Amino acid sequence: MGYRIAMVSDFFFPQPGGIESHIFQLSQRLIDLGHKVIVITHAYKDRTGVRYLTNGLTVYYVPFYTIYRETSFPSIFSFFPIFRNIVIREGIEIVHGHGSLSSLCLEAILHARTMGLKACFTDHSLFGFADASSILTNKLLKFILSDIDNVICVSHTCRENTVLRAVLDPTKVSVIPNALVAENFKPDPSKASKDYITIVVISRLYYNKGIDLLTAVIPRICAMHQKVRFIIAGDGPKAIDLEQMRENCMLQDRVEMLGSIRHDQVRDVMVRGHIYLHPSLTEAFGTVLVEAASCGLYVVSTKVGGVPEVLPSHMTRFARPGEDDLVEALSGAIIDYQNGRIQTDKFHEQVKKMYSWLDVAQRTERVYDHMYLEKPLPLIDRLKLYYGCGQWAGKLFCFVMAIDYLLMVFLEWFWPEADIDRASDRAPRTHSIKPNNDE
Structure with missing residues (x-):
């Protein structure tokens, strides 16, 4: 021991x-x-x-x-x-x-x-x-x-x-x-839409996670690109702002809000997308960026904190934490993806070698x-x-x-x-139990 x-x-x-x-x-x-x-x-x-x-x-x-x-x-x-x-x-x-x-x-x-x-x-x-x-x-x-x-x-x-x-x-x-456990974040291109570019956001819906920024960016991107949809997973006090934006801009068919999800469901949501958007205002590392890249998503993120240290340049595109800059970076990534200038098929194996x-x-x-x-x-x-x-x-x-x-x-x-009674040292179990909400 x-x-x-x-x-x-x-x-x-x-x-x-x-x-x-x-x-x-x-x-x-x-x-x-x-x-x-x-x-x-x-x-x-x-x-x-x-x-x-x-x-x-x-x-x-x-x-x-x-x-x-x-x-x-x-x-x-x-x-x-x-x-x-x-x-x-x-x-x-x-x-x-x-x-x-x-x-x-x-x-x-x-x-x-x-x-x-x-x-x-x-x-x-x-x-x-x-x-x-x-x-x-x-x-x-x-x-x-x-x-x-x-x-x-x-x-x-x-x-x-x-x-x-x-x-x-x-x-x-x-x-x-x-x-990350790379085996738990394998890409599955068959799950992503062939007709739309899907942008995924998985985050706690709080101010420091840039949700106000996200609320402002989504209508502008949807107006600029008709073949774009958003999937947002997460919960928090800013969820009401996203709901109101979706109602006011009539984007119910283009912005899907999933609410809170368990960690073992993250991969299933990510593989439905093409681009991962990370609008955070402060971030020490950003594990979700590594998970997204492992799932074969191209990452667009604000350039804050330790985020620039996470992934190599060919996997991500940065913007300053402002509305106009983020719209420009995300719009450029969408155009490049549609024109075939972004290839993500090797992301999973590269991430697997980088993080263990x-x-x-x-x-x-x-x-x-x-x-x-x-x-x-x-x-x-x-x-x-x-x-x-x-x-x-x-x-x-x-x-x-x-x-x-x-x-x-x-x-x-x-x-x-x-x-005080001493606990016995339990032998490790060999089978896997996922720590989800149903345990």
Whole structure:
């Protein structure tokens, strides 16, 4: 048995998304490499307690309330008793958190360091520096990552952003991109229409995903090209804007809205298209772009964040995140596709060679190895790191850290580690179970 790892995040299945898929696929490959991996997340509706997925992956769905975009309500100290019980029960050595906006992730890293465990953090997003929410998030991230063993970012742009936001030592920040299971995203040209150019959009329908931009672009493209249709999959608060646009412009027969879909349905939607449109305003990586290219779609995307690092130039076309630029780029791609200047038949094999979850797992494994070369800091040195987070914030963070440490001492007295039952190590299962909504 290798390392014993706990992946912690608010974002996991049955909710679809890039972080959710990343955690699941990385966990599976780490299990294949001989490590023990569990996932800790919050409950999703009636999905609570302990579930078992492929290869014996154990998932703890903790019954916490969510407040916004499936992020749990910050509990700080109330999560510690549950977290400590799970970690001791499973014999965890490394806590690996995912997502800057995940309360569970940030709290788990804090408690893990209090318990003397190794801690790693993967950042999947880009944030600004000027608005109030970014300032608060960055200050909180600086506090949590002051005593982190290692940080992983999914792109070089994301790395620069995280280093600046959390004031990190760049030598402690690694870049490991996302990947995909290429066999699950094979192209099928027979599913695509021969009479129309179909443009596919699969995204959460939120402002930062460029849905306002998409709402403005669709009527203009439909007016310019009569043989073009759109398929939009996803859900969110901006869905109402797309519905209103479709009604006002009378595009019901040219814009198909599928609503929320499971991750195992993404390929079936993508193979119906010819071009994938990605109008996001901010993106650290964009796994969906890799999935689209693997399915044989040509990608038109806004040139933001780490997106230019994802695919080679012959697979994608970029536009600035503005209405006119995106219309021009998408219209040019449609014309080139109709005239046979875009050939996508080799995309799948090329993507398959570029991205592999096994490679991601092996690189993550090397990060874990490097973490064990670092000696643990005594409590006084940890407090010095937290104190350096700001004139007033530093004092507050030290106070929080001291309370966390005292809570650990109390929990050890109230419920000694020796009294907590140990979980047996389950042998991996060889058959596959897809983590969909019906489990």
